Amino acid sequence: MTDAPATAEATARAKAIYDLGPTVIFSCKADPRFQYCLYVPPQVGRGTKVDLLVAVHGTGRTSFLDFRDGFSEFGKWNDVAILCPIFPVGVRGDGARSGYKYMAEGDIRYDLLVLEMVKEVAEKYGQDWSTFAMFGFSGGGHFTHRFAIMHPKKLWAACIGAPGSVTLLDPDRDWWVGIRNIGEKFGITFDGEALKKVPVQMVVGDADLETWEITHKPGGTYWMEGANDAGKTRPDRLKTLAASFEKAGVTVQLDLVPGVSHDRIKVLDRVKDFLAGVLATKRGR
Template identity: 50%
Template sequence: MTSKIEQKQKLNEVYHSGVTTIYSARADRRFCYTLYVPRRLAQMDRSKTTILVSVHGTLRMQSQYRDMFAEFAEYNNCIVLAPLFPANVLGDGNMSGYKFMREQDIRYDLIVLDMAREVAEKYSVSDEKLFMFGFSGGGHFTHRFTLLHPDRIKAASVGAPGVVTLADPDKPWWVGTKGAEEIVGQAVDLSKLKGKPIHFVIGAADRETWEITIEEGDSCYMPGINDSGESRQERIRSLKASFARHGALTKLDAVDDVTHEVELVIHKTREFFADVLNGTYIPDV
């Protein structure tokens, strides 16, 4: 007969390590997350474990964003946290609220921080400094989160965002960082970007513009919103340059013959995170 201790151990092995089940977020039960927890975590130095937040795009392929880092997590002492932010959460048809950090009373950045705290408490690891990756809509989230919370980022990888917020204190929030505290509820201190490893990745053939040109009347339209460039290629370069101007240690990887496909660029992000962990990261000159 299986003892209670053995039952608990079996439950932990099945549901709380490796690929986990999906948990509702304690900060707001409308949102949830799944994890990949290294099966060897008990043998690892948990004081050095890093939580890697992997943020989905508009299609909300949550499990894919977890699984892309599963093997990496096993060999690099990371716990992967993949949040899910459903579309239409307020019943208004909006698919993009999470990308801009705030949607009415919802602060998506704070929800992610509490998810990380919840994971850190459960597995006795630190959430002080996070790895973060996001592609497309997740790239929106990742670079804006980094602007708002640079002190919580160990390293960030921004994949092919369609609409960018430049690290520019002279342009209003969404276009730049001016007035973020009034709109989002969090001030931006661009001096904290100095020395921060920030990676940018995109397919070199990712050139469609139909989804990323913001027209007047759109909920996130404001004057200048399209000035960072016509295509994702131009916009990611404008974004990278704006971070670099404030001392971030930036690098851009444009993967040949790839369009808007996360699975074909993710190896560059894994290499970036591994280089940061190993102390071998070399930013662009």
């Protein structure tokens, strides 16, 4: 396979192989240090307009493939494309694993990077993805709820899976524990009225009880006062986050999945069911 000028037939074949269905990994034009892959329903190649789900990986990063492939059947039969960003470990040369979870790392704004990826693929496929859904699990759950806080007008749904640490809608505490200085830190004004309009699901296994990776300690990169106040375990912290959102007037569907530990695959059916319901309402069915 070369990148030499191709015939129309060869171009069509390459598009069918690499740009539709489960795609190859692309570098983001806005910042080639970061990549993404997609599942694009084959009907897009025939001009069908579809919705978009952005699915954000956890710390291990390999879950982006689980999400691309795990949502592919859902996407094909529900007219939804799946965009999976890839945020490498140590992109600044320091070996850091968690910068994307807190939205900013040095001069990198991960929320804006995702918006650039969405813009790029919308133009490529001729789609209107001015709003989209977002799902993330573990580290992706960190990202998803913070993205919802920062950019609620961009979302038609948010599915927040088992984040290790949570940002509460607390105007008396600084980021990342609260949102008091969100304007100073990100140049964003929190829009509570817009967040109220976003259908929100929070999902975690009721056996997701290990704490070794989520307990903040003094001297840690993301240590600050109040870092552990939301609870000891992931279910505890997600319940606290749900209560914080609900206090602000957001409707939250909290799913505690019986017998499930920190297992992303075992929550996907719950997420698909939630998104299918939101899509039915969105499309007036």
